[in-house]
Amino acid sequence: MASEFNIKDLCISEHKSLEDGLKILNETGRSILLLVAQDGALLRTITDGDIRRFLVSGGTLGSAIGDIGQQVSISVSCKANEVEVLALMDEHGIDQVPIIDDNKKPVGLHLRKDIQPRILLSVPHLGDLERHYIHEALDTNWVAPVGPNIDAFEMELSRYVGSEHALAVTSGTAAIHLALRVLGVEHGDIVLCSSFTFVASCNPILYQGATPVFVDSEPETWNMCPKALETALESFEARGVLPKAIVVVHLYGQSAKMEPIMALADRYGIPVVEDAAESMGATHQGRHTGTSGTMGIFSFNGNKIITTSGGGMLVSDNKDLIDKARFLSTQAKDDAPYYLHTEVGYNYRMSNILAGIGRGQLKVLDERVKRRRELFECYERELSDIEALKWMPELDGDYSNRWLTVCLLDPTKTEITAQEFIEKLSEQGMEARRAWKPMHTQPLFENAEYFAAGNDSYCDNLFDNAICLPSGSNMTDSELMSVIRAIRNIMLA
Numbered sequence: 001m002a003s004e005f006n007i008k009d010l011c012i013s014e015h016k017s018l019e020d021g022l023k024i025l026n027e028t029g030r031s032i033l034l035l036v037a038q039d040g041a042l043l044r045t046i047t048d049g050d051i052r053r054f055l056v057s058g059g060t061l062g063s064a065i066g067d068i069g070q071q072v073s074i075s076v077s078c079k080a081n082e083v084e085v086l087a088l089m090d091e092h093g094i095d096q097v098p099i100i101d102d103n104k105k106p107v108g109l110h111l112r113k114d115i116q117p118r119i120l121l122s123v124p125h126l127g128d129l130e131r132h133y134i135h136e137a138l139d140t141n142w143v144a145p146v147g148p149n150i151d152a153f154e155m156e157l158s159r160y161v162g163s164e165h166a167l168a169v170t171s172g173t174a175a176i177h178l179a180l181r182v183l184g185v186e187h188g189d190i191v192l193c194s195s196f197t198f199v200a201s202c203n204p205i206l207y208q209g210a211t212p213v214f215v216d217s218e219p220e221t222w223n224m225c226p227k228a229l230e231t232a233l234e235s236f237e238a239r240g241v242l243p244k245a246i247v248v249v250h251l252y253g254q255s256a257k258m259e260p261i262m263a264l265a266d267r268y269g270i271p272v273v274e275d276a277a278e279s280m281g282a283t284h285q286g287r288h289t290g291t292s293g294t295m296g297i298f299s300f301n302g303n304k305i306i307t308t309s310g311g312g313m314l315v316s317d318n319k320d321l322i323d324k325a326r327f328l329s330t331q332a333k334d335d336a337p338y339y340l341h342t343e344v345g346y347n348y349r350m351s352n353i354l355a356g357i358g359r360g361q362l363k364v365l366d367e368r369v370k371r372r373r374e375l376f377e378c379y380e381r382e383l384s385d386i387e388a389l390k391w392m393p394e395l396d397g398d399y400s401n402r403w404l405t406v407c408l409l410d411p412t413k414t415e416i417t418a419q420e421f422i423e424k425l426s427e428q429g430m431e432a433r434r435a436w437k438p439m440h441t442q443p444l445f446e447n448a449e450y451f452a453a454g455n456d457s458y459c460d461n462l463f464d465n466a467i468c469l470p471s472g473s474n475m476t477d478s479e480l481m482s483v484i485r486a487i488r489n490i491m492l493a
């Protein structure tokens with residue numbers, strides 16, 4: 001469907017000045033002009049990029065707009081269908097194509113955003129293997145929780161990440177809750193947690209009636225700053241109350257600096273829960289995220305790099321902790337010939353059907369990581385000339401899963417804000433999002449204590465300037481290139 005506006009408003013004849021052309025762009029709010037001959041036939045399209053290049057190469061506002069030069073005009077007849085138009089846009093790397101009649105007169109304009117499905121941030125990406133395991137579960141009537149897929153999924157995942165034991169549960173949040181519970185976090189305890197994260201990392205601290213205390217990020221990984229952690233630990237040591245646990249988050253697929261964090265945790269004898277919900281498949285110095293701490297958790301929510309539609313996994317090398325968590329995840333039923341309970345439990349166990357999806361997804365995880373890294377590298381490479389954009393770093397020897405491609409706007413080099421950038425992409429049918437809003441700035445945690453990395457809080461800076469770009473592993477090259485073009489248009493406007 002062509003957008004509704006008067007196409008004549010975009011037409012300009014050759015002898016008009018460049019200034020006239022700019023006025024039209026200004027009045028119509030569009031980024032394209034249609035250069036027409038005396039008889040009204042389309043000669044070519046002129047974009048704001050064409051005008052910029054013309055000015056740079058010596059053109060002036062008074063120059064005739066026709067002097068911009070000839071170029072093969074890409075246009076379609078009224079009869080072209082959307083598939084053909086989209087293919088033409090991809091072939092020529094353009095987002096607008098004029099529609100002409102039999103006399104070559106422009107009668108309309110196709111815009112990519114009207115015909116291309118919306119490009120989303122990160123959508124589930126499932127294949128045939130998953131279907132196979134689900135069918136198998138249905139055929140053998142293993143629909144209830146507990147069943148062969150769950151055991152197999154736990155074993156296959158532990159082997160993949162290199163941890164001794166695993167427990168499949170209903171969500172990443174449930175996994176964090178169980179971890180805190182088996183580590184003995186109780187009412188009134190202090191738990192340290194990364195501030196720059198999604199609220200699911202710390203909600204379970206509240207479930208336990210404990211008090212979260214937040215720790216800032218550092219610039220090299222955007223994750224927990226070891227110096228700020230040290231300051232926090234010294235502060236609590238001085239008060240004579242040590243935190244009961246530390247929740248370290250590996251955001252956007254990138255590991256935190258685990259060696260200094262674990263060294264501090266060990267010095268104070270505090271267990272560490274690694275929230276690797278976003279970093280499945282990522283490694284830090286050769287080791288999978290989630291396996292350096294006392295316990296680690298993964299999420300298979302719909303937007304994560306692999307998904308079971310909803311689910312999570314708790315891993316640890318400590319068998320007792322996982323056994324205790326398994327007991328609590330199935331209503332804490334004591335060993336007796338009837339229903340006997342001495343402790344409060346939960347209904348947190350993953351179902352056998354969903355575990356089947358997980359088994360299929362685990363087999364394609366490496367491919368998914370590869371594709372997400374490719375997307376990141378392509379964004380960074382194709383936009384490397386735009387100085388106002390900085391890209392999420394990666395430590396030497398680390399392998400991020402690049403769950404989301406995140407860039408930072410440099411406010412000293414651009415006026416545009418993260419919010420404006422996202423709204424402009426949205427007008428083009430592309431979904432980008434702000435970074436997580438730090439927990440110490442959330443109304444929910446308004447009285448929580450916070451340890452910043454320095455005089456300025458680093459994660460507040462990340463929140464102000466970071467943008468998460470469309471990063472789904474099922475995004476096509478053509479969709480990726482159209483997002484990149486849209487970003488160029490926004491940043492170079």
Ligand SMILES: *Cc1c(COP(=O)(O)O)cnc(C)c1O
Pocket residue numbers: 170171172173174197198200201249251275277278298299300301310311312
């Ligand atoms: C998604 C996510 C979680 C929670 O996982 P669910 O499976 O959605 O409960 C926890 N922490 C972080 C950082 C996440 O992104």
